Amino acid sequence: DADVTQTPRNRITKTGKRIMLECSQTKGHDRMYWYRQDPGLGLRLIYYSFDVKDINKGEISDGYSVSRQAQAKFSLSLESAIPNQTALYFCATSDFNGGPYNEQFFGPGTRLTVL
């Protein structure tokens, strides 16, 4: 079984709808991240969480919110979806080993289309 899972894998929705993307991990990592990927722009950080009580905005958090329900679960919500939120969304986890080299493990991604 995959260590980092995302649901749904694909979603088409309409402008103005609320949508939630879910991420679960079995790696036991405290740190979890949400990114979006757009052609030509690379991965950009939306939100990150270092533990259940620690939630932080990334570089492009406007229009998004998150919930860390447990160490293993981190959900991303679009309160009122708009077409420019059409993108590939990745959840990632990482451990923290006390040094600067901490590998990130990504989920398979959610392809979201907002019409």
Add this chain to the structure above:
Amino acid sequence: RKEVEQDPGPFNVPEGATVAFNCTYSNSASQSFFWYRQDCRKEPKLLMSVYSSGNEDGRFTAQLNRASQYISLLIRDSKLSDSATYLCVVNPGASGTYKYIFGTGTRLKVLA
């Protein structure tokens, strides 16, 4: 100037060739560096970390040049299976900080 810059490619090379990519970063205080591999429509996966002294993993060699603020990835004896996008990732902060800056990727096509 972008924080992390890569040539988008594509680099089209024949099987067996040697190919090298560079990636420049703007923050001279950056602490750690990585190369990730991403196959089409798949998630990124760590290929290798890049250490100050340079490091090698089989056919792959990564180097860091702090003076000129770039990292490089060398692939020897290219295989068809090496076709992918290679993402340069930089952590600009001190140990423990969250921020990973991703380049837009360099696309490699290995041709039969």
